[in-house]
Amino acid sequence: MADLLLEMAGVDFAYGERAVLSSVDITCKRQQVLALMGPSGCGKTTLLSLAMGLLEPDCGAVVRHTGRVAAMFQEPLLLPWRNARDNVAFALKGREMPRRAREEKALAMLAAVGLPQDCHLQFPHELSGGMRQRVSLARALVAEPELLLLDEPFHALDHALVGQMLALLEAQIRTRGMGILMVTHDARDAAVLADRTMVLSSSPARIMASFDRAEEEAGREARSAFVVRIEQALVTASNEAVEPAKQHQ
Numbered sequence: 001m002a003d004l005l006l007e008m009a010g011v012d013f014a015y016g017e018r019a020v021l022s023s024v025d026i027t028c029k030r031q032q033v034l035a036l037m038g039p040s041g042c043g044k045t046t047l048l049s050l051a052m053g054l055l056e057p058d059c060g061a062v063v064r065h066t067g068r069v070a071a072m073f074q075e076p077l078l079l080p081w082r083n084a085r086d087n088v089a090f091a092l093k094g095r096e097m098p099r100r101a102r103e104e105k106a107l108a109m110l111a112a113v114g115l116p117q118d119c120h121l122q123f124p125h126e127l128s129g130g131m132r133q134r135v136s137l138a139r140a141l142v143a144e145p146e147l148l149l150l151d152e153p154f155h156a157l158d159h160a161l162v163g164q165m166l167a168l169l170e171a172q173i174r175t176r177g178m179g180i181l182m183v184t185h186d187a188r189d190a191a192v193l194a195d196r197t198m199v200l201s202s203s204p205a206r207i208m209a210s211f212d213r214a215e216e217e218a219g220r221e222a223r224s225a226f227v228v229r230i231e232q233a234l235v236t237a238s239n240e241a242v243e244p245a246k247q248h249q
Contacts, residue, residue: 003029003030003031004027004028004029004065005028005029005030005064005065005066005146005147005179006026006027006028006051006062006063006064006065006147006179006181007026007027007061007062007063007065008024008025008026008027008047008050008051008057008060008061008062008063009025009060009061009063010023010024010025010059010060010061011023011024011025011026011047011050011057011059011060011061011062012024012057012058012059012060012204013043013046013050013055013057013058014058014204018203019203019204020043020046020203020204020205021043021046021047021050021057021203021204021205021206022204022205022206023060023206024047024060024205024206024207025207026047026051026181026198026207028147028179028180028181029179030146030177030178030179031173031174031177031178031179032179032180032195032196033169033173033179033180033182033193033194033195033196034179034180034181034182034194034195034196034197034198035182035183035184035189035190035193035194035196035197035198036048036181036182036183036184036198036200037183037184037185037187037190037197037198037199037200037230037233037234038199038200038201038202038205038234038237039200039201039202039234039237039238039240041203042200042201042202042203042205042237043200043203043204043205044151044183044200044205045073045074045151045183047183047200047205048071048073048149048151048181048183050062051064051069051147051149051181052069052071052149053069064147066146066147068143068144068145068146068147069145069146069147069148069149070091070140070141070143070145070147070148070149071140071148071149071150071151072136072137072139072140072148072149072150072151072153073151074151074152074155076124076132076133076135076136077136078124078132078135078136078139079124080123080124080125081123082123083120083121083122083123084110084115084119084120084121084122084123084124084127084131084135085103085106085107085110085120085121086103086106087124087135087139088105088106088109088110088135088138088139088142089102089103089105089106089142090139091139091140091142091143092105092106092142092143105142106138106142107120109138109141109142110134110135110138112138112141112168113134113135113137113138113141113164113165113168114134114161114164114165115131115134115135115138119131130157130158130161133153133154133155133157134157134161134165137153137165141168141172144176145178146176146177146178146179147178147179147180147181148169148172148178148179148180148181149180149181149182150180150181150182150183150184151182151183152183152184152185153165153182153184154184154186154189155185162189166189166192166193169193170193180193182194187227187230187231187234188227190230191213191226191227191230194213195212195213195214196210196211196212196213197210197211197213197230198210198211199211199230199233199234199237200237201237201240202237202238202240208233208236208237208240209233209236209237211226211229211230211233213226
């Protein structure tokens with residue numbers, strides 16, 4: 001139990017009369033990465049919002065075994081009146097440390113996510129979409145969370161930078177024992193980083209498939225086969241979403 005960071009048991013959730021989640025069970029432990037995949041609109045972001053405590057389930061339970069939780073959602077949600085450094089340092093504002101120390105930690109994390117030094121004092125409107133994503137990730141990591149919630153964290157980044165971000169997250173997991181619950185649309189990212197990949201059905205979402213990386217053989221060919229299996233499950237889930245729509249036409 002000491003390693004458990006998050007428990008979601010029998011979770012149902014609806015927006016009004018529209019059921020979104022049905023009997024979802026998830027656990028996340030220290031040094032574990034869980035990836036959530038599924039058709040668009042199936043409830044992946046809603047699951048993250050429940051895990052964060054922004055929403056409450058209609059049925060079932062969500063238990064966070066740590067108070068050190070950080071999140072990075074699809075939109076960077078940076079404060080437009082603060083520059084990149086100060087956006088990151090803002091995550092440390094509640095800590096008992098001098099302002100200069102907060103700024104130094106923020107600058108170090110911006111360097112770690114690959115933001116060029118000449119952009120550290122620029123404001124969000126002066127940064128590209130990918131740069132704003134990196135600032136958002138730096139803000140989430142600088143507080144040294146035990147549980148990190150990620151919603152499509154790499155969707156605005158090029159392939160080379162995605163590799164750098166994956167390596168950074170892997171280092172954070174190894175050195176600090178952080179657990180991650182991540183929504184992604186890319187089966188390759190899931191195959192590289194996630195210990196377990198769960199595929200959600202169409203709404204109301206349930207976990208229709210689960211893949212454990214530890215059960216896969218090492219090597220490039222095995223990883224490619226792993227990606228194909230995940231993508232096949234996604235196709236099945238997407239087809240489930242299409243069939244009900246046809247029946248209502």
